[in-house]
Amino acid sequence: xxxxxxxxxxxxTVLFVCVHNAGRSQMAAGLMxxxxxxxxxxxxxxxxxxxxxxxxxxxxxxxxxIDLREEFPKPLTDEVVRAADAVVTMGxxxxxxxxxxxxxxxxxxxxxxxxxxxTVRAIRDDIDARVQALLAELVQEEG
Numbered sequence: 001x002x003x004x005x006x007x008x009x010x011x012x013t014v015l016f017v018c019v020h021n022a023g024r025s026q027m028a029a030g031l032m033x034x035x036x037x038x039x040x041x042x043x044x045x046x047x048x049x050x051x052x053x054x055x056x057x058x059x060x061x062x063x064x065x066i067d068l069r070e071e072f073p074k075p076l077t078d079e080v081v082r083a084a085d086a087v088v089t090m091g092x093x094x095x096x097x098x099x100x101x102x103x104x105x106x107x108x109x110x111x112x113x114x115x116x117x118x119t120v121r122a123i124r125d126d127i128d129a130r131v132q133a134l135l136a137e138l139v140q141e142e143g
Contacts, residue, residue, distance in 0.1 A: 053071055089106045091108075091111060
């Protein structure tokens with residue numbers, strides 16, 4: 001039997017979920033960490049994790065000073081969903097478990113897989129705008 005301890009934090013916890021955890025959710029997590037300055041605890045996961053993060057995503061994020069080279073795709077588990085205050089899904093369909101009392105957002109975003117760097121930049125910028133809006137809400141709720 002495996003026992004998981006839930007980490008209690010003073011700050012809200014946001015979980016970003018996409019299918020492979022190799023593009024959209026990694027960009028969103030990196031942007032939220034960067035923009036929040038530690039005010040938000042951030043996690044990301046995938047319903048069917050890839051082997052590595054999309055290299056174009058790593059490059060596009062590096063342009064903003066966000067280093068994803070040490071990150072890796074992680075599996076979606078009940079524990080990470082239960083630990084989150086807000087769950088943001090990005091194209092993972094019904095793979096994400098739903099729990100009462102959690103805030104769920106579904107962001108319809110293009111998938112950066114197989115896209116050129118300019119397209120990945122546009123997706124990154126779309127995610128960045130959404131992350132900043134969510135951050136403003138979360139910080140206001142905490143204040």
